[in-house]
Amino acid sequence: MSTTSEYMRFFPYADPYDNQREAMDRIYNGLSRGQDVVFEGACGTGKTLSSLVPALEYAREEDKTVVITTNVHQQMRQFVREARAVNDQEPLRAVVFRGKGSMCHVDVDYQECQVLRDNTYEVVDSERDVRELEQRQAELLERAQEGDDEAAEARSAVMDELEAVEEELEDLQDANVCEHYYNNLTGDNEEFYQWLYDDVRTPDDVYDYAEQRQLCGYELLKDGMEGVDLVVCNYHHLLDPTIREQFFRWLGRDPEDVVTIFDEAHNVEGVAREHATRTLTENTVDSALDELQESDDHRSDAGFNVLAAFQRALRTTYEDSFSFGEREQVGENWEDVSIANEDRRDDLTLNFLQEYTGPGFDSELDDALALGRDLDEEYEEAYRNGDATTRKECQTLQAARFVKSFVDEGGELGQYPVVSVRRDEGTDEVYGRAELYTCIPREVTEELFSEVYATVLMSATLRPFDVLGDVLGLEDPITLAYGLQFPEENRRTFSVGTPALFASERSDPETQAVIADALRDAVEFTAGNTLVFFPSYSEAERYRDRVESDIDATLYFDEAGISADDLRQSFTADDDAVLFTSLWGTLAEGVSFDGDDARTVVVVGVPYPHLDDRSKAVQDAYDRAFADRSAHDSGWEYAVEIPTIRKTRQALGRVIRSPEEFGVRVLLDERYTAASVSEMGKYSVRETFPPEEREEMVDVAPEKLKFAMLNFYTDRDAWTGDPPTP
Known part of the structure; x- marks a missing residue:
C-alpha cells in the first residue's frame, strides 16, 4: 500500500486544506479495495485534487488509466489547470479529449467522417502495396537479367498483381478521402506526440497545431490515448454506452483497468437520463x-x-x-x-x-x-x-x-x-x-459503475447518499462528506421568514411587497456585489421590475440573447452591483465568484422546477421503484425535493471559495426556517439540508435582515466608506 508521502508526489501545492489530506487517504484506500467513492465537499475546498491525486497514484502503481469527466465547461478548464500543475511536479501523460464535431477540420458529420477515414486508410494501404510490389518486381528484374528464369516468371506474376493494385488505387483515389487524415497516415507524427506530452494540451491547442500542419488533430489524439495516465473528457464519453465502448478501445484499456472520476456528480442523473432517451x-x-x-x-x-x-x-x-x-x-x-x-x-x-x-x-x-x-x-x-x-x-x-x-x-x-x-x-x-x-437513470449508470475498476463521484451537493446510490445504482460505496473548512466567522447563512413563495401565492401583492423589501435590504446592506437566484426567469424579471428604481446598485439581468459569460464578466468587474437570474440557469453552479466578485448570494423561494408530465412520470417511476426506501413520498423526495435543494446548495456555494473570503448567504422563504419544521410540516424544506448546514442557518425576520447584514459586514470591516443607515 502506498504511503502518504508517495501519493503526495502528485499534489502540486505546498499544503493541502484541512480534511483534504484525510480525503485523499480515504479515497486511496477505497481504490485499493476496488470500492466506489461518493465524495461531497463544500465548494472551494479542493475536491478535484482530493480525488485526482490518490487516483493517479493508485493508477500509476497498478497500471491503470484515470478518466476525469464533467459536463461544466469551467470545470473542464479547471481540470486542465490542475493537471498542468501536477505535471509540473510529477510528469504524467495526459490527454484532454473533446467530441469529433468540434475538432473536425473539414466540417463533416460523424458518419461522413467514418467513411472518409476508412477510404483514406484504404488509399494509404494500397499505396503501400504498390510501393512494395514495385520494389519486389525491381529485385526480380535484376535477378532475371542475371539469368534467373524463376525470377523472370515470378516477376511476371508480380507485375500482374501490381497492375491490379494500381487500378484499384486509381478507383480509390477517385472516391472521397480526407487530406488531413491522409497526412496523419503518411507522415511522421513523433513531433506531434512529443509536443502533446510536453504539457497538458487543450483540444483547442491540438486543433490549432493540426490545422497549421494540415493534420487531423482528433485522430492524432485518439491514436495517442493508449496507455496514458490521465484523460479529461465530457460526460457523454462515459454515459453514452456506444461511445464508451469505443472510448475504452482508444484507451487500449479494458473497463476494469479504468478509474473514473465524475465531477459535479449531482448532474449525472439528468445527463444519464438524456443519453437513454x-x-x-x-x-x-x-x-x-x-x-x-x-x-x-x-x-x-x-x-x-x-x-x-x-x-x-x-x-x-x-x-x-x-x-x-x-x-x-x-x-x-x-x-x-x-x-x-x-x-x-x-x-x-x-x-x-x-x-x-x-x-x-x-x-x-x-x-x-x-x-x-x-x-x-x-x-x-x-x-x-x-x-x-x-x-x-x-x-x-x-x-x-x-x-x-x-x-x-x-x-x-x-x-x-x-x-x-x-x-x-x-x-x-x-x-x-x-x-x-x-425516467430511471440507473439503467445507464449501473452498467458503467459495475464494469470499470472503481468510480469516484464528487460534488458539493450529493447528500443524502442513500438516495444517490438508489438512483444511480451504486453498490455499498465509501461515503465522505466535508462541509466548509473555512473560518465560520467569515460567513453567515440567514433563513428569512418571508411568506412562502408557493405558486399560488406568487401573484399576491402583499407577498411580493415583503419579498421586494427584503431584496432591497439585502442589496443595500451588502458590502459589494449581490447574486440573486429565483425559481424562474419570469420571477427574476418580476422582482427586477419591482426594485430597480429603488436601489443604487448597478442592476444586471440574465436573459435570452445575452452571453452568460459576458454578463458574469461585466457583473464581477463592478463593485456595487446586483445580478438577477434563475436558479435553473447556467450561473447557479460550476461558475466561481471569487474574492469580491460577489459578497452576498440570495435564493428567493424554494425553486422547484416546472412540474410537467415528465417530472410526474419520474416521480411515479421512483415511487414504484423505491417505495420501500423512504418513510415519505419517495417519488416527490427523490425526483423533486432533493434535486431542488441540491441546486439551492449549489447556488449558495457561489460565494466564499477560499479561507480568506467572507460573505452572506440568504434564503428568502419561511419554508427554510426552523419554525417551519413544526408549523408547515411536509412543506418545510429545512430538514432536507445536511445537519451541519442546518446548524449554521440563522432565522431572521424580514425587517431584521438589514441589521443582521450590517453587523456582519461591519465586523468584517468591509465597507469602503460609511456603511448604510438602516
Whole structure:
C-alpha cells in the first residue's frame, strides 16, 4: 500500500486544506479495495485534487488509466489547470479529449467522417502495396537479367498483381478521402506526440497545431490515448454506452483497468437520463416513407405499411390533443402533449394499434429493420466510392428502430412515452415528435459503475447518499462528506421568514411587497456585489421590475440573447452591483465568484422546477421503484425535493471559495426556517439540508435582515466608506 508521502508526489501545492489530506487517504484506500467513492465537499475546498491525486497514484502503481469527466465547461478548464500543475511536479501523460464535431477540420458529420477515414486508410494501404510490389518486381528484374528464369516468371506474376493494385488505387483515389487524415497516415507524427506530452494540451491547442500542419488533430489524439495516465473528457464519453465502448478501445484499456472520476456528480442523473432517451420526429418518418417508395426491394411494402400506420397515429394523437385555438398557439420550441393513461397504454400506442392493418407489425418492423440495414450499407458504399458527395443516413433504419422500441418497451417501468409538437420556422407547419423518455437513470449508470475498476463521484451537493446510490445504482460505496473548512466567522447563512413563495401565492401583492423589501435590504446592506437566484426567469424579471428604481446598485439581468459569460464578466468587474437570474440557469453552479466578485448570494423561494408530465412520470417511476426506501413520498423526495435543494446548495456555494473570503448567504422563504419544521410540516424544506448546514442557518425576520447584514459586514470591516443607515 502506498504511503502518504508517495501519493503526495502528485499534489502540486505546498499544503493541502484541512480534511483534504484525510480525503485523499480515504479515497486511496477505497481504490485499493476496488470500492466506489461518493465524495461531497463544500465548494472551494479542493475536491478535484482530493480525488485526482490518490487516483493517479493508485493508477500509476497498478497500471491503470484515470478518466476525469464533467459536463461544466469551467470545470473542464479547471481540470486542465490542475493537471498542468501536477505535471509540473510529477510528469504524467495526459490527454484532454473533446467530441469529433468540434475538432473536425473539414466540417463533416460523424458518419461522413467514418467513411472518409476508412477510404483514406484504404488509399494509404494500397499505396503501400504498390510501393512494395514495385520494389519486389525491381529485385526480380535484376535477378532475371542475371539469368534467373524463376525470377523472370515470378516477376511476371508480380507485375500482374501490381497492375491490379494500381487500378484499384486509381478507383480509390477517385472516391472521397480526407487530406488531413491522409497526412496523419503518411507522415511522421513523433513531433506531434512529443509536443502533446510536453504539457497538458487543450483540444483547442491540438486543433490549432493540426490545422497549421494540415493534420487531423482528433485522430492524432485518439491514436495517442493508449496507455496514458490521465484523460479529461465530457460526460457523454462515459454515459453514452456506444461511445464508451469505443472510448475504452482508444484507451487500449479494458473497463476494469479504468478509474473514473465524475465531477459535479449531482448532474449525472439528468445527463444519464438524456443519453437513454430516444426520439423520432414526424419529418424522419416522412423521409423514411419516401425512401421506401423509391426502393424496389420486396420488403419495402411491409416497411411502408407499418411506418405509415405509425405516422398516421402520431398525427392523430397530437391533433386530438388540441382544444379550440391551441394549434394556432404552437411555437417554434418543442411542447409536450399529454398522452399517458393510468389504466392502459399511452394514446400513441393505442392509436398505432388502431391504425395498423396487416399480417403483424412485429414481422413488418423486422422487414423494415433488415431493409434499413441493407440500405444503410449501400449509402456508405456509395459515399466510400465517391458516387455520392455526402454520406446519406438511412431514415428507414432510424424510424423502424424507434417504432420497435416504442411498442416493445413503452409499457415498462421507467419508460415514459411522450409526444411533442412544434412549428417549423420555415414552412409555418406544425409537426410532431415521439419520444421514449427514460425516467430511471440507473439503467445507464449501473452498467458503467459495475464494469470499470472503481468510480469516484464528487460534488458539493450529493447528500443524502442513500438516495444517490438508489438512483444511480451504486453498490455499498465509501461515503465522505466535508462541509466548509473555512473560518465560520467569515460567513453567515440567514433563513428569512418571508411568506412562502408557493405558486399560488406568487401573484399576491402583499407577498411580493415583503419579498421586494427584503431584496432591497439585502442589496443595500451588502458590502459589494449581490447574486440573486429565483425559481424562474419570469420571477427574476418580476422582482427586477419591482426594485430597480429603488436601489443604487448597478442592476444586471440574465436573459435570452445575452452571453452568460459576458454578463458574469461585466457583473464581477463592478463593485456595487446586483445580478438577477434563475436558479435553473447556467450561473447557479460550476461558475466561481471569487474574492469580491460577489459578497452576498440570495435564493428567493424554494425553486422547484416546472412540474410537467415528465417530472410526474419520474416521480411515479421512483415511487414504484423505491417505495420501500423512504418513510415519505419517495417519488416527490427523490425526483423533486432533493434535486431542488441540491441546486439551492449549489447556488449558495457561489460565494466564499477560499479561507480568506467572507460573505452572506440568504434564503428568502419561511419554508427554510426552523419554525417551519413544526408549523408547515411536509412543506418545510429545512430538514432536507445536511445537519451541519442546518446548524449554521440563522432565522431572521424580514425587517431584521438589514441589521443582521450590517453587523456582519461591519465586523468584517468591509465597507469602503460609511456603511448604510438602516
